[in-house]
Amino acid sequence: MEENQLFPVFFKLHRLHVLVVGGGNIGLEKANAMLENCPQATITVVSLDFLPALEELTHQYPNITLIQKSFSCGDLLGKDLVVAATNDKAFNYHVWEKAKGSRVLINVADTPELCDFYLGSIVQKGNLKIAISTNGKSPTIAKRLKQVLQEAIPDTLDEVLNKLSQIREKLTGDFASKVRKLNSITEVLVKPESENA
Template identity: 90%
Template sequence: MEENQLFPVFFKLHRLHVLVVGGGNVGLEKANAMLENCPGATITVVALQFLPALEELTHHYPNITLIQKSFSCGDLLGKDLVIAATNNREFNYNVWEKAKCSKVLINVADTPDLCDFYLGSVVQKGNLKIAISTNGKSPTVAKRLKQVLQEAIPDTLDEVLNKLSLIRDKLKGDFASKVKKLNSITDILVRPESEGV
Protein backbone atom coordinates (compact mmCIF):
# COMPACT_ATOMS: atom_id res chain seq x y z
CA MET A 1 0.00 0.00 0.00
CA GLU A 2 1.36 3.40 -1.01
CA GLU A 3 2.10 5.84 1.80
CA ASN A 4 2.74 9.55 1.82
CA GLN A 5 6.53 9.84 1.45
CA LEU A 6 6.57 13.65 1.42
CA PHE A 7 8.91 15.51 3.76
CA PRO A 8 7.12 18.66 5.00
CA VAL A 9 9.14 21.88 4.89
CA PHE A 10 8.24 25.54 5.28
CA PHE A 11 9.89 27.83 2.75
CA LYS A 12 10.87 31.36 3.74
CA LEU A 13 9.38 32.78 0.56
CA HIS A 14 10.55 36.32 1.33
CA ARG A 15 14.09 35.01 0.71
CA LEU A 16 13.24 33.13 -2.49
CA HIS A 17 12.18 34.10 -6.00
CA VAL A 18 9.24 32.16 -7.41
CA LEU A 19 8.31 31.94 -11.09
CA VAL A 20 4.68 31.28 -11.97
CA VAL A 21 4.06 30.37 -15.60
CA GLY A 22 0.43 31.14 -16.46
CA GLY A 23 -1.77 34.18 -15.99
CA GLY A 24 -5.17 32.50 -15.73
CA ASN A 25 -7.21 31.09 -12.87
CA VAL A 26 -4.59 28.55 -11.79
CA GLY A 27 -1.78 31.12 -11.81
CA LEU A 28 -3.98 33.49 -9.80
CA GLU A 29 -4.81 30.75 -7.28
CA LYS A 30 -1.14 29.82 -6.79
CA ALA A 31 0.02 33.45 -6.50
CA ASN A 32 -2.77 34.20 -4.01
CA ALA A 33 -1.88 31.13 -1.90
CA MET A 34 1.74 32.23 -1.65
CA LEU A 35 0.92 35.88 -0.92
CA GLU A 36 -1.62 34.94 1.76
CA ASN A 37 1.12 33.02 3.55
CA CYS A 38 3.94 35.45 2.83
CA PRO A 39 2.92 38.95 1.68
CA GLY A 40 6.61 39.71 1.07
CA ALA A 41 7.07 36.85 -1.40
CA THR A 42 8.89 37.76 -4.61
CA ILE A 43 6.89 36.33 -7.50
CA THR A 44 7.33 36.76 -11.23
CA VAL A 45 4.42 35.67 -13.42
CA VAL A 46 5.08 35.03 -17.10
CA ALA A 47 2.14 34.69 -19.49
CA LEU A 48 0.74 35.97 -22.76
CA GLN A 49 -2.39 37.24 -20.97
CA PHE A 50 -3.31 38.02 -17.37
CA LEU A 51 -6.63 37.93 -15.55
CA PRO A 52 -7.60 41.38 -14.24
CA ALA A 53 -7.51 39.97 -10.68
CA LEU A 54 -3.86 39.01 -11.19
CA GLU A 55 -3.05 42.49 -12.47
CA GLU A 56 -4.83 43.88 -9.40
CA LEU A 57 -2.45 41.95 -7.12
CA THR A 58 0.45 44.07 -8.37
CA HIS A 59 -1.23 47.15 -6.83
CA HIS A 60 -1.28 45.55 -3.38
CA TYR A 61 1.95 43.54 -3.43
CA PRO A 62 5.04 45.36 -4.72
CA ASN A 63 7.08 42.14 -5.05
CA ILE A 64 4.87 40.57 -7.72
CA THR A 65 5.87 41.25 -11.32
CA LEU A 66 3.89 40.37 -14.43
CA ILE A 67 5.83 39.84 -17.66
CA GLN A 68 3.67 39.55 -20.78
CA LYS A 69 5.51 37.14 -23.06
CA SER A 70 5.86 33.48 -23.90
CA PHE A 71 7.83 31.35 -21.42
CA SER A 72 11.49 30.71 -22.25
CA CYS A 73 14.48 29.07 -20.51
CA GLY A 74 15.83 32.49 -19.55
CA ASP A 75 12.84 33.00 -17.25
CA LEU A 76 14.32 30.36 -14.92
CA LEU A 77 17.51 32.33 -14.26
CA GLY A 78 17.69 33.38 -10.61
CA LYS A 79 14.49 31.54 -9.67
CA ASP A 80 14.33 29.16 -6.71
CA LEU A 81 10.91 27.60 -7.35
CA VAL A 82 8.68 27.30 -10.42
CA ILE A 83 4.96 26.70 -10.71
CA ALA A 84 3.62 25.67 -14.12
CA ALA A 85 0.06 26.91 -13.94
CA THR A 86 -1.50 26.73 -17.39
CA ASN A 87 -4.34 24.51 -18.60
CA ASN A 88 -2.13 23.12 -21.38
CA ARG A 89 -0.55 19.80 -20.26
CA GLU A 90 1.94 19.68 -23.12
CA PHE A 91 3.11 23.22 -22.41
CA ASN A 92 3.35 22.50 -18.67
CA TYR A 93 5.47 19.45 -19.47
CA ASN A 94 7.79 21.68 -21.52
CA VAL A 95 8.16 24.03 -18.53
CA TRP A 96 8.85 20.98 -16.31
CA GLU A 97 11.60 19.76 -18.66
CA LYS A 98 13.29 23.17 -18.67
CA ALA A 99 13.05 23.47 -14.87
CA LYS A 100 14.56 20.02 -14.35
CA CYS A 101 17.45 20.86 -16.73
CA SER A 102 18.02 24.05 -14.71
CA LYS A 103 17.84 22.18 -11.36
CA VAL A 104 14.93 24.33 -10.18
CA LEU A 105 12.20 22.75 -8.03
CA ILE A 106 8.84 22.75 -9.83
CA ASN A 107 5.16 22.24 -9.13
CA VAL A 108 3.04 21.40 -12.18
CA ALA A 109 -0.58 22.19 -11.35
CA ASP A 110 -2.89 19.17 -11.39
CA THR A 111 -0.05 16.81 -12.37
CA PRO A 112 1.28 15.19 -9.17
CA ASP A 113 3.81 12.99 -11.02
CA LEU A 114 5.63 16.11 -12.26
CA CYS A 115 5.71 17.89 -8.89
CA ASP A 116 8.80 18.24 -6.72
CA PHE A 117 6.58 19.86 -4.09
CA TYR A 118 2.92 20.59 -3.42
CA LEU A 119 1.18 23.70 -2.16
CA GLY A 120 -0.87 22.19 0.66
CA SER A 121 -3.88 23.57 2.44
CA VAL A 122 -2.72 25.77 5.29
CA VAL A 123 -4.24 26.42 8.70
CA GLN A 124 -2.91 29.50 10.46
CA LYS A 125 -3.53 30.88 13.91
CA GLY A 126 -1.01 33.64 14.49
CA ASN A 127 2.44 32.02 14.54
CA LEU A 128 1.05 28.49 14.36
CA LYS A 129 0.94 27.20 10.81
CA ILE A 130 -0.15 23.69 9.83
CA ALA A 131 0.21 22.42 6.26
CA ILE A 132 -2.01 19.56 5.12
CA SER A 133 -1.11 17.19 2.30
CA THR A 134 -2.99 14.26 0.79
CA ASN A 135 0.01 13.41 -1.42
CA GLY A 136 -1.82 14.92 -4.37
CA LYS A 137 -4.70 12.44 -4.00
CA SER A 138 -7.47 14.83 -2.95
CA PRO A 139 -6.99 18.58 -2.50
CA THR A 140 -10.71 18.70 -1.61
CA VAL A 141 -10.16 16.56 1.50
CA ALA A 142 -7.22 18.78 2.48
CA LYS A 143 -9.47 21.86 2.19
CA ARG A 144 -12.15 20.21 4.35
CA LEU A 145 -9.59 19.29 7.03
CA LYS A 146 -8.34 22.87 6.92
CA GLN A 147 -11.87 24.10 7.73
CA VAL A 148 -12.19 21.67 10.65
CA LEU A 149 -8.82 22.60 12.16
CA GLN A 150 -9.33 26.32 11.59
CA GLU A 151 -12.51 26.15 13.68
CA ALA A 152 -11.13 23.73 16.30
CA ILE A 153 -7.91 25.58 17.17
CA PRO A 154 -8.61 28.55 19.46
CA ASP A 155 -7.51 32.02 18.36
CA THR A 156 -5.85 32.44 21.77
CA LEU A 157 -3.22 29.83 20.92
CA ASP A 158 -0.93 32.54 19.54
CA GLU A 159 -0.86 34.17 22.98
CA VAL A 160 0.18 30.80 24.46
CA LEU A 161 2.95 30.46 21.85
CA ASN A 162 4.29 33.92 22.65
CA LYS A 163 4.37 33.18 26.39
CA LEU A 164 6.10 29.83 25.83
CA SER A 165 8.70 31.58 23.70
CA LEU A 166 9.44 33.98 26.56
CA ILE A 167 9.70 31.07 29.00
CA ARG A 168 12.03 29.17 26.66
CA ASP A 169 14.33 32.20 26.39
CA LYS A 170 14.59 32.40 30.21
CA LEU A 171 15.24 28.72 30.91
CA LYS A 172 18.66 27.77 32.28
CA GLY A 173 20.56 24.53 31.81
CA ASP A 174 21.49 22.28 28.94
CA PHE A 175 19.28 21.40 25.97
CA ALA A 176 17.89 18.22 27.56
CA SER A 177 16.84 19.97 30.77
CA LYS A 178 15.18 22.79 28.79
CA VAL A 179 13.23 20.27 26.70
CA LYS A 180 12.13 18.42 29.86
CA LYS A 181 10.89 21.64 31.48
CA LEU A 182 9.02 22.76 28.32
CA ASN A 183 7.45 19.30 27.99
CA SER A 184 6.25 19.57 31.59
CA ILE A 185 4.78 23.04 31.00
CA THR A 186 3.01 22.06 27.77
CA ASP A 187 1.71 18.71 29.05
CA ILE A 188 -1.66 20.32 29.74
CA LEU A 189 -2.13 20.87 26.00
CA VAL A 190 -2.28 17.12 25.33
CA ARG A 191 -3.57 15.76 28.65
CA PRO A 192 -6.95 13.99 28.33
CA GLU A 193 -9.84 15.99 29.84
CA SER A 194 -10.65 13.11 32.20
CA GLU A 195 -7.39 13.77 34.07
CA GLY A 196 -8.58 17.29 34.85
CA VAL A 197 -6.53 20.23 35.98
Protein backbone atom coordinates in the same frame (compact mmCIF):
# COMPACT_ATOMS: atom_id res chain seq x y z
CA MET B 1 0.19 -0.12 0.18
CA GLU B 2 1.41 3.31 -0.88
CA GLU B 3 2.20 5.78 1.88
CA ASN B 4 2.74 9.51 1.88
CA GLN B 5 6.52 9.84 1.85
CA LEU B 6 6.59 13.61 1.45
CA PHE B 7 8.92 15.50 3.78
CA PRO B 8 7.10 18.64 4.98
CA VAL B 9 9.09 21.86 4.81
CA PHE B 10 8.15 25.51 5.20
CA PHE B 11 9.81 27.83 2.69
CA LYS B 12 10.80 31.35 3.71
CA LEU B 13 9.36 32.81 0.53
CA HIS B 14 10.58 36.32 1.34
CA ARG B 15 14.13 34.96 0.76
CA LEU B 16 13.29 33.12 -2.47
CA HIS B 17 12.25 34.13 -5.98
CA VAL B 18 9.29 32.21 -7.40
CA LEU B 19 8.38 31.99 -11.08
CA VAL B 20 4.74 31.36 -11.95
CA VAL B 21 4.10 30.45 -15.58
CA GLY B 22 0.50 31.28 -16.45
CA GLY B 23 -1.64 34.37 -15.98
CA GLY B 24 -5.07 32.74 -15.81
CA ASN B 25 -7.15 31.29 -12.99
CA ILE B 26 -4.55 28.70 -11.98
CA GLY B 27 -1.74 31.26 -11.90
CA LEU B 28 -3.93 33.62 -9.88
CA GLU B 29 -4.81 30.86 -7.40
CA LYS B 30 -1.15 29.86 -6.90
CA ALA B 31 0.10 33.45 -6.58
CA ASN B 32 -2.71 34.26 -4.11
CA ALA B 33 -1.89 31.19 -2.00
CA MET B 34 1.76 32.23 -1.72
CA LEU B 35 0.98 35.89 -1.01
CA GLU B 36 -1.61 35.02 1.66
CA ASN B 37 1.10 33.09 3.50
CA CYS B 38 3.94 35.51 2.80
CA PRO B 39 2.94 39.00 1.63
CA GLN B 40 6.66 39.79 1.08
CA ALA B 41 7.10 36.89 -1.38
CA THR B 42 8.95 37.79 -4.57
CA ILE B 43 6.97 36.38 -7.47
CA THR B 44 7.41 36.82 -11.21
CA VAL B 45 4.50 35.76 -13.40
CA VAL B 46 5.18 35.12 -17.08
CA SER B 47 2.26 34.86 -19.49
CA LEU B 48 0.95 36.22 -22.78
CA ASP B 49 -2.23 37.36 -21.00
CA PHE B 50 -3.18 38.19 -17.41
CA LEU B 51 -6.50 38.16 -15.59
CA PRO B 52 -7.42 41.62 -14.27
CA ALA B 53 -7.37 40.19 -10.72
CA LEU B 54 -3.73 39.19 -11.21
CA GLU B 55 -2.90 42.68 -12.45
CA GLU B 56 -4.61 44.11 -9.34
CA LEU B 57 -2.27 42.05 -7.11
CA THR B 58 0.65 44.13 -8.35
CA HIS B 59 -0.94 47.19 -6.73
CA GLN B 60 -1.31 45.42 -3.37
CA TYR B 61 2.02 43.57 -3.35
CA PRO B 62 5.12 45.40 -4.59
CA ASN B 63 7.17 42.19 -5.00
CA ILE B 64 4.96 40.63 -7.68
CA THR B 65 5.99 41.32 -11.27
CA LEU B 66 4.02 40.47 -14.41
CA ILE B 67 5.98 39.92 -17.62
CA GLN B 68 3.85 39.70 -20.74
CA LYS B 69 5.65 37.26 -23.01
CA SER B 70 5.95 33.60 -23.82
CA PHE B 71 7.90 31.42 -21.37
CA SER B 72 11.56 30.78 -22.21
CA CYS B 73 14.49 29.08 -20.46
CA GLY B 74 15.92 32.48 -19.51
CA ASP B 75 12.92 33.02 -17.22
CA LEU B 76 14.37 30.36 -14.90
CA LEU B 77 17.58 32.29 -14.22
CA GLY B 78 17.76 33.36 -10.58
CA LYS B 79 14.54 31.56 -9.65
CA ASP B 80 14.36 29.17 -6.69
CA LEU B 81 10.94 27.65 -7.32
CA VAL B 82 8.69 27.35 -10.37
CA VAL B 83 4.96 26.81 -10.63
CA ALA B 84 3.65 25.72 -14.05
CA ALA B 85 0.12 27.08 -13.83
CA THR B 86 -1.54 26.82 -17.22
CA ASN B 87 -4.40 24.57 -18.35
CA ASP B 88 -2.23 23.26 -21.23
CA LYS B 89 -0.69 19.96 -20.05
CA ALA B 90 1.76 19.75 -22.96
CA PHE B 91 3.02 23.28 -22.27
CA ASN B 92 3.25 22.58 -18.52
CA TYR B 93 5.35 19.51 -19.37
CA HIS B 94 7.65 21.71 -21.47
CA VAL B 95 8.09 24.07 -18.49
CA TRP B 96 8.77 21.03 -16.27
CA GLU B 97 11.50 19.78 -18.65
CA LYS B 98 13.22 23.16 -18.67
CA ALA B 99 12.99 23.51 -14.87
CA LYS B 100 14.43 20.03 -14.34
CA GLY B 101 17.24 20.85 -16.79
CA SER B 102 18.00 23.98 -14.75
CA ARG B 103 17.73 22.06 -11.44
CA VAL B 104 14.93 24.31 -10.18
CA LEU B 105 12.19 22.79 -8.00
CA ILE B 106 8.82 22.81 -9.76
CA ASN B 107 5.13 22.34 -9.03
CA VAL B 108 3.01 21.46 -12.06
CA ALA B 109 -0.64 22.27 -11.40
CA ASP B 110 -2.92 19.21 -11.32
CA THR B 111 -0.08 16.84 -12.27
CA PRO B 112 1.23 15.26 -9.04
CA GLU B 113 3.76 13.01 -10.80
CA LEU B 114 5.60 16.08 -12.13
CA CYS B 115 5.67 17.95 -8.81
CA ASP B 116 8.79 18.31 -6.66
CA PHE B 117 6.57 19.94 -4.02
CA TYR B 118 2.90 20.64 -3.39
CA LEU B 119 1.15 23.78 -2.26
CA GLY B 120 -0.94 22.19 0.50
CA SER B 121 -3.98 23.46 2.36
CA ILE B 122 -2.87 25.76 5.18
CA VAL B 123 -4.40 26.28 8.61
CA GLN B 124 -3.09 29.38 10.39
CA LYS B 125 -3.73 30.73 13.85
CA GLY B 126 -1.25 33.54 14.44
CA ASN B 127 2.21 31.95 14.51
CA LEU B 128 0.86 28.41 14.30
CA LYS B 129 0.77 27.12 10.75
CA ILE B 130 -0.27 23.60 9.76
CA ALA B 131 0.15 22.31 6.21
CA ILE B 132 -2.08 19.46 5.07
CA SER B 133 -1.11 17.02 2.35
CA THR B 134 -3.01 14.12 0.81
CA ASN B 135 0.02 13.28 -1.38
CA GLY B 136 -1.80 14.79 -4.34
CA LYS B 137 -4.67 12.29 -4.00
CA SER B 138 -7.48 14.64 -2.95
CA PRO B 139 -7.08 18.40 -2.60
CA THR B 140 -10.80 18.47 -1.71
CA ILE B 141 -10.22 16.37 1.44
CA ALA B 142 -7.30 18.63 2.37
CA LYS B 143 -9.61 21.63 2.00
CA ARG B 144 -12.25 20.01 4.24
CA LEU B 145 -9.66 19.11 6.91
CA LYS B 146 -8.47 22.70 6.79
CA GLN B 147 -12.01 23.87 7.63
CA VAL B 148 -12.30 21.42 10.52
CA LEU B 149 -8.94 22.38 12.03
CA GLN B 150 -9.53 26.11 11.50
CA GLU B 151 -12.67 25.85 13.63
CA ALA B 152 -11.23 23.41 16.19
CA ILE B 153 -8.05 25.32 17.06
CA PRO B 154 -8.80 28.27 19.36
CA ASP B 155 -7.69 31.74 18.31
CA THR B 156 -6.12 32.15 21.75
CA LEU B 157 -3.45 29.57 20.89
CA ASP B 158 -1.24 32.36 19.55
CA GLU B 159 -1.16 33.88 23.06
CA VAL B 160 0.00 30.52 24.41
CA LEU B 161 2.73 30.34 21.76
CA ASN B 162 3.98 33.84 22.60
CA LYS B 163 4.09 33.08 26.34
CA LEU B 164 5.90 29.78 25.75
CA SER B 165 8.42 31.59 23.59
CA GLN B 166 9.11 34.02 26.45
CA ILE B 167 9.48 31.12 28.90
CA ARG B 168 11.82 29.31 26.50
CA GLU B 169 14.09 32.35 26.27
CA LYS B 170 14.39 32.50 30.06
CA LEU B 171 15.17 28.81 30.59
CA THR B 172 18.69 27.90 31.61
CA GLY B 173 20.61 24.65 31.30
CA ASP B 174 21.58 22.46 28.39
CA PHE B 175 19.30 21.57 25.47
CA ALA B 176 17.98 18.34 27.04
CA SER B 177 17.17 20.14 30.28
CA LYS B 178 15.26 22.87 28.43
CA VAL B 179 13.29 20.27 26.45
CA ARG B 180 12.31 18.46 29.67
CA LYS B 181 11.11 21.72 31.26
CA LEU B 182 9.09 22.73 28.19
CA ASN B 183 7.59 19.23 27.93
CA SER B 184 6.52 19.47 31.56
CA ILE B 185 4.96 22.91 31.05
CA THR B 186 3.07 21.93 27.89
CA GLU B 187 1.92 18.51 29.15
CA VAL B 188 -1.38 20.08 30.19
CA LEU B 189 -2.21 20.62 26.50
CA VAL B 190 -2.36 16.88 25.80
CA LYS B 191 -3.64 15.44 29.08
CA PRO B 192 -7.27 14.26 29.13
CA GLU B 193 -9.54 16.75 30.91
CA SER B 194 -10.24 14.31 33.76
CA GLU B 195 -6.51 14.32 34.64
CA ASN B 196 -6.34 18.12 34.57
CA ALA B 197 -9.25 18.52 37.02
